[in-house]
Amino acid sequence: MTNVQTLDGLWYLAALSSDLKPGAMRRRILFEEPILLGRTKDGNVFALRDVCPHRAAPLSGGRLCDIAGVAVVECPYHAWAFRASDGVCASAPALSSEDRRDPASIKTRAYTLHEGNGLVWIYWGDDAPETAPPDIGLPATFRPKTVTVVDAEGPFDEAVIGLVDPAHTPTVHKQWWWREGAPRHDKTKNFEPTALGFKMTAHAPSSNTRIYKMIGGAPTTEIEFRLPALRLEHINNGRRRILGLTAMTPTEAGATRIVHVIFWDFALLDFMRPIAQSMADDFLAQDGAILSLQNENMKRLDHRPLYFGDADEPAKWYLKLKRAWTARAETGGFNNPLAPAALRWRT
Ligand code: FES
Numbered sequence: 001m002t003n004v005q006t007l008d009g010l011w012y013l014a015a016l017s018s019d020l021k022p023g024a025m026r027r028r029i030l031f032e033e034p035i036l037l038g039r040t041k042d043g044n045v046f047a048l049r050d051v052c053p054h055r056a057a058p059l060s061g062g063r064l065c066d067i068a069g070v071a072v073v074e075c076p077y078h079a080w081a082f083r084a085s086d087g088v089c090a091s092a093p094a095l096s097s098e099d100r101r102d103p104a105s106i107k108t109r110a111y112t113l114h115e116g117n118g119l120v121w122i123y124w125g126d127d128a129p130e131t132a133p134p135d136i137g138l139p140a141t142f143r144p145k146t147v148t149v150v151d152a153e154g155p156f157d158e159a160v161i162g163l164v165d166p167a168h169t170p171t172v173h174k175q176w177w178w179r180e181g182a183p184r185h186d187k188t189k190n191f192e193p194t195a196l197g198f199k200m201t202a203h204a205p206s207s208n209t210r211i212y213k214m215i216g217g218a219p220t221t222e223i224e225f226r227l228p229a230l231r232l233e234h235i236n237n238g239r240r241r242i243l244g245l246t247a248m249t250p251t252e253a254g255a256t257r258i259v260h261v262i263f264w265d266f267a268l269l270d271f272m273r274p275i276a277q278s279m280a281d282d283f284l285a286q287d288g289a290i291l292s293l294q295n296e297n298m299k300r301l302d303h304r305p306l307y308f309g310d311a312d313e314p315a316k317w318y319l320k321l322k323r324a325w326t327a328r329a330e331t332g333g334f335n336n337p338l339a340p341a342a343l344r345w346r347t
């Protein structure tokens with residue numbers, strides 16, 4: 001595990017289901033590791049370390065085929081074949097027929113994936129999963145309506161803190177449809193701890209955010225943050241529901257992939273899909289741009305952040321949760337260190 005900031009024992013968003021058509025193989029760098037993500041012709045997603053144990057060729061440059069009905073990935077260099085399901089070598093074709101060496105003694109690492117609601121999650125950890133894959137609280141039939149992906153320059157922790165930071169909204173996200181020019185109000189938000197994080201309890205959305213007015217009814221919103229890097233914003237007016245999901249995954253050293261997906265279940269919004277997509281793209285590009293700006297300094301100096309006021313409390317909570325998660329082996333299991341709290345700020 002090379003990325004010291006990456007928590008293990010948890011699930012990260014690896015891909016969208018739609019990125020992985022049957023028979024597809026994609027090379028991705030996640031957790032600073034080359035990883036092959038693929039889908040067999042039978043429809044099963046799989047992930048292998050994208051490094052051939054023989055001479056390091058990327059397996060993703062080879063082909064997906066099968067040996068006696070078992071899906072394997074064949075290396076592009078000398079055609080060693082690795083089972084998609086567990087990375088065990090099923091064939092090393094250059095061995096002579098008298099050679100008694102067993103290819104099955106060789107393997108490339110296989111990762112555990114979970115697919116649901118059009119999202120593919122990867123478990124990052126050495127042994128059997130310690131935690132269940134993320135439950136995003138939607139029926140299985142929901143699929144993403146908009147998808148935005150930003151590969152941001154900037155360390156993972158700083159990206160995640162941006163996700164829970166309420167105070168940047170009026171300055172970074174200035175769209176007309178959001179709250180351009182709206183005056184700041186004093187706000188009080190109630191928070192409570194959850195299994196792997198905290199949530200802002202259901203409340204009527206800010207009166208100075210215009211987007212909510214389009215939904216109609218009397219919507220409430222509940223915003224949840226979960227380790228390692230998942231933000232869920234459920235908007236619900238009794239009949240209709242919208243989920244805005246943001247997930248972050250460490251990629252290269254000092255870089256983070258930010259993915260934002262919106263789900264909804266009412267036809268009216270389907271007409272607005274292109275608009276919703278471009279709104280989400282703008283929003284996420286702004287987060288990516290500010291992170292890159294910060295990174296101009298962060299990559300050069302070891303800056304110690306100054307957390308100031310209630311609006312910076314969620315950042316401290318994230319770091320506290322991380323520390324508690326990291327210490328779980330010594331403390332006899334993870335205990336959420338947070339307590340219910342009311343935070344006050346002006347946005
Ligand atoms: S490098 Fe993969 S088979 Fe030789």
Ligand SMILES: [Fe+2]
Nearest residue numbers: 162168172287
């Ligand atoms: Fe933001």
